[in-house]
Amino acid sequence: MATLSIDKITKAFGHTTVIPELSLTIEDGEFCVLVGPSGCGKSTLLRIIAGLEPISSGRILVDGVDMSGAEPPERGVAMVFQSYALYPHMDVDRNIGFGLKIARTPAAEIVERVSRAAEKLRLGSYLKRKPRELSGGQRQRVAIGRAMTRKPKLFLLDEPLSNLDAALRVGMRIEIARLKAELASTMVYVTHDQVEAMTLADRIVVMNGGRIEQVGTPLELYHRPANLFVAGFIGSPAMNFLNGKVVASRGTVATVALSMGPTMDIPVERHVEPGDSVTLGIRPEHVELAGEGQPNSHVLKAAIVELLGSDTFIHANEGGESLVIRDSRGRIVRAGDRIGVALPARACHLFNGAGDRISDASEAHAEPVSSRGRVN
Amino acid sequence: MMAPLTRNRIRGVVIHAVLFVVLGFWMIPQVYMLSIGLRTPAQAFDAALFTWPVTFDNFVTVIRDNPLGGIFLNSLIITAATVAIVVAVSSLFAFACAILRLKGSMLLYTTLLTTLMVPLASMVLPLAILLKNFGWVNTYIGLILPYAALGVPFAMVILKAFMEDAPRELFEAARVDGCNAWQTYWHVALPLVRPALVFVTIWQFIVTWNEFFLALIVLTRSEMKTLTIVPMQYSGLYMANPGALFAILTLIALPLILLYVLVQRAFVRGLLAGAVKG
């Protein structure tokens, strides 16, 4: 267990800056997920934390001790690699115990700790097998076991589920969630999959282009995305973005005319001028299907309808803009139907021309933000 | 029109037959050598590939009369030491280039690589002088170190390529597991490139065992000589007795042939493993 402080680090490969100045603190016992599209620097950041990648400037502190030039074991990290990186010439037993052996742990203790990890990960009957004789999920568990036995201060996982097929991934995700509760060590988890991020994290760090876009709990990111990037990245299917213009601004409320048609009043916490271009975001699940003539409703033509059983996704187009509507009430809609939709103002997010959030009201007000507090 | 299956089978039989005929011709020198070694003095000068009857007298005589064991031991000591040095030194160097990526190691690598373009013929004179100055004429070390220097570049190329092919994450995992560079080399890098190590070992063994030019110049005292350079003196000794000469030649050629037959599977596997990754 440890607090990790990343203090104004930068990273450049030659003349290419991969991470411009970045600071982040990960609290003791926290499960922190670094998420972002590929090439956003999240894996580089994880490797910097691990001590595999030297930093160009700044400091890495573990429990307040500067570890910037330290080797991984000095930092007390253990890591699960994307490709698992199991030693092909060692059996499961030796793979899991290798770090302990290098640390000159007494043989009896190695045996004991390896068998405890194996038991926890249900690997007991595979201890004498070589990695190539294991399935993907089993290899994954060996990699986790190897990291566990070292009782790390920092437990790092680099896209651990990306090499598994969809069915296994769900199972392993649950297993990792269980592990997180048991291990109670500080964990940093890198993924490009926002579902993994949302389901596992105490706190999510959204990265883009080497920068941190937003740090927050899953529901904070969901309900109060700080900018267009986070808004578009978190949530599936992605948030709808509609272009609009501010036609009037009265203190905390801006009147926005959408190029799709309707005009709406949206509470804002930052000042906007009439004439400013803005982007209005609304999640597909917040768009309401309404009867024609209902207040605030707008009539669109359904272009494509996807029936998933539990949900129905309706794709509609109007004036060069498209809108996805997620309906879970089993309304029967067919392609070509004209449908009335309502955009509840309290579920709308407003972003200015720079992409930053300006709206205030959202469902963040309706639901408590801290519904998923920290573990300890 | 024949059925394709039959046609294939006939083609297979023909190709096998042709290969066996070619192999028959190819093996004539080896068979001839053995055949003369098995002749009685009366048949020794018969211009024929085979004669009858065969006798093992020549083998008994030459083994009894000649210190072949000592010569064999010389070859074995020089070869084994050279192979050990080449494998150790080249794998260390390959690790420095491919895994540690030390500053300047690629320049060194390229420099060492030029050794592969140096014909031994041009090195014999300066090496002979150097070894004389060191007082290493007629010593094991006088052959072992030059052989190692000449052998390292090739082994290094192979091992470096194999190490570069190994997933980098494995070496990072070793770092996370607490290995220093030496532990990573020993516990991870070497086991990972085992097929290449086997290949390099066998190849270096063959090359060193059979090296002639430098051995001829460095080893002049008869008790130091290796198996490769003694046949000359026996060809003088047994001028009038080809049976004995070829018996001894057979004995000299045999150890390496047997060794190769034993290890050829691993040797070819190493070669193919290198190719498959290319």
Added chain:
Amino acid sequence: MRAGAAIAAVKRRSASRASTLYLFALPATLLFVVFIAYPILWVAGQSLYSGTTDGRAIFAGFANYKTILGDPTFWIVVRNMVLWGVITIPVQMLIGGLLAYFIERHTHALRGFFRTMFFLPVVTSVSVISLVWVQIYAPYYGIAQEYLKHVGIIMTTSPIGDPKTAIYALIIVNIWQWTGFSMLMYIAGMANLPSEVLDAARIDGARGWRLAVHVIVPMLSPATKSLLLLGVIGTLQTFPIVHLMTGGGPNRASEVFGTFIFKQSFVLGDTASGAALSVIVLVTALVLSLVQIALLGARLSPAGKEQP
């Protein structure tokens, strides 16, 4: 305080780590410097001095080179070396390639057997091979003259005893010894061929010889280039077969660089011209190799291990 000590320890350790890492490269570098680089520099320097009877060296500029180039034997050697390379390399490639093709694509159970048997001459001691071939070529009791009679070739003398044929007779021995090596290189190259490409070619209708000529041969070019490069270097260092079978004779007709250097340096004790010859061989090898690497992209590694 704990933090300060930890930082200092970490810094100290990483500094010592960085310097010890160079120990990995040190042994190879030492061997290279002492046994390759230094001798080469020495021989290059020595080639510019002429030895005197009292053992002192006198700077002679390129006089040694002039002497060598004026020696008619040198030009015999050049001719022999050209013949050696021009005949040996393509013939070995052709036979080795054919053997590899038939063994790899048309044998199964006996594949290992054929691979091993054809490679045996490579692992047979070259001095043994030389003496066996002397016997084969021998007049009266050698089997060559005996059996070649039946196909109409009458040999009254040993082919290695005739200045006109000696070099060719030696080349045959060399080809016989090293073809197995070419075969194995091609076998490795063929294992390297992506099976999808071969399948695609077959779907395109290429089979048998067409498949071999239009698909397999071009795709084996990395192995061919390596063999060419190794062949040139191997040619320049030819020594044992010639030394043991003809000694460069008769009347220096089969002299090669190896035997020429050997005679000048160790038989005549003329280290000055021996050194000049060594430099000529070295420079020739480097120039020919670099030209091939630059023009053909040839590799020194076997089997196209590296990307072509």
